Amino acid sequence: MEKVRGIRARDDRILPETRWVSAIIVPFLVAAFAILYLFPDHTNELFAWGIQPRMSAMMLGAAYFGGAYFFVRVAAFARWHWVKVGFLPVTTFATLMGIATILHWNRFSHDHISFFAWATLYFTTPFIVFLLWLRNRSTDPGFNKSELSMPRLVRVVIGIVGGLTLITGIFLFLRPELMISAWPWQLTPLTARVLGALFALTGVGELAIALDVRWSSARIALQSQMIGIVAIGLAIAFSWSNFNQANPLTWIFIASILFLFVATPLLYFWMETRAES
Numbered sequence: 001m002e003k004v005r006g007i008r009a010r011d012d013r014i015l016p017e018t019r020w021v022s023a024i025i026v027p028f029l030v031a032a033f034a035i036l037y038l039f040p041d042h043t044n045e046l047f048a049w050g051i052q053p054r055m056s057a058m059m060l061g062a063a064y065f066g067g068a069y070f071f072v073r074v075a076a077f078a079r080w081h082w083v084k085v086g087f088l089p090v091t092t093f094a095t096l097m098g099i100a101t102i103l104h105w106n107r108f109s110h111d112h113i114s115f116f117a118w119a120t121l122y123f124t125t126p127f128i129v130f131l132l133w134l135r136n137r138s139t140d141p142g143f144n145k146s147e148l149s150m151p152r153l154v155r156v157v158i159g160i161v162g163g164l165t166l167i168t169g170i171f172l173f174l175r176p177e178l179m180i181s182a183w184p185w186q187l188t189p190l191t192a193r194v195l196g197a198l199f200a201l202t203g204v205g206e207l208a209i210a211l212d213v214r215w216s217s218a219r220i221a222l223q224s225q226m227i228g229i230v231a232i233g234l235a236i237a238f239s240w241s242n243f244n245q246a247n248p249l250t251w252i253f254i255a256s257i258l259f260l261f262v263a264t265p266l267l268y269f270w271m272e273t274r275a276e277s
Contacts, residue, residue: 010141012079018132022074028121029068035114037061037231040239048118049108049190053242056191058235063198066228073220080139085212085221087133089205091126096173096197098122104190148215148275154267155210162206169199184250185242215271222268229260 035046040054040061051057067090074083101108101122108115143149172179173196176189187195205225209218236243236254243250 009138011139012081012141013139014074014078014080014083015132015136015139018080018136019075021128021132022071023076025121025125026068026071026075028117029064029071031117033061033064033068035061037065037235044109046114047109048112048115051191052188053186053239055185055235055239055242056187056195058239059198059232060194062228062231062235063201065231066224069227070220070224073223078220080136081141081212081214081217082220084133084137084140085208085217086205086224087129087136088208089201091130091133092204093197093201094122094129095126096200097194098126100173100190100193100197103193107188107190143214148271149213150215150218150271155213158206159210162203162210164203165199165206166203169196169201169203172196172199182247182249184244184247184253185239215275218271219268222264225260226264226268229257229264232257233261 032047036043036051036057038061039046040051040057043052043057044050047057051060070083070086074086101119108118173193176187176192176196179192179196180187180189183192202225205221209221212218236257
């Protein structure tokens with residue numbers, strides 16, 4: 001009987017609580033995206049804290065846009081193993097954002113409604129999203145040999161990119177004063193740590209993709225990433241005056257975004273072609 005229950009449990013379903021929490025998160029992310037990306041010069045009046053220059057605001061908004069897409073898929077359309085690689089990266093991001101909020105408490109507009117939304121999100125989601133991952137992972141049926149798998153070399157490259165991105169995020173978060181002096185645009189200790197959380201989100205996400213051989217486990221995460229990359233590319237164009245063009249790291253940053261802008265869709269469509277053949 002226990003064996004039968006175990007087999008039934010691994011039916012790849014997303015538990016109702018996982019869907020409901022995902023649906024609740026989406027409006028927060030959409031609202032934050034609208035403020036930060038569409039009105040990046042008005043964060044003092046509209047957001048939980050004033051973010052300058054606009055590149056920092058728009059980059060955070062771009063991440064929220066990709067995140068909103070991810071959680072819509074979780075809430076409405078997905079199987080568990082299609083989305084499971086996104087939960088630990090989100091937990092990492094939300095945890096770091098909560099810590100950054102505490103470390104820079106005086107930088108926030110405590111009487112603004114956006115701050116209550118911000119604090120609610122980042123003081124609860126690290127625990128909630130992690131618990132959802134713990135509960136829902138038991139439904140993962142695991143790798144089936146009939147499924148399309150990603151080549152080992154591809155996963156190694158993704159893992160290396162993820163590792164380098166995570167290291168960058170760690171330095172931004174733990175040594176913001178060091179990174180401020182080298183960064184392509186102006187940062188404060190808080191925005192440096194927020195960017196560190198964003199880089200950690202991407203890095204842990206890439207590592208999670210690299211560790212799961214199934215192509216179906218990577219598809220939605222890569223779709224979300226492509227949305228974020230396009231939004232960051234547009235943010236660079238609209239915020240070009242924020243960049244120090246004499247700083248070599250400016251061109252390294254842009255080259256990295258261009259690499260992801262080209263490589264991610266190529267990988268996606270190549271794997272999709274293999275899946276259809």
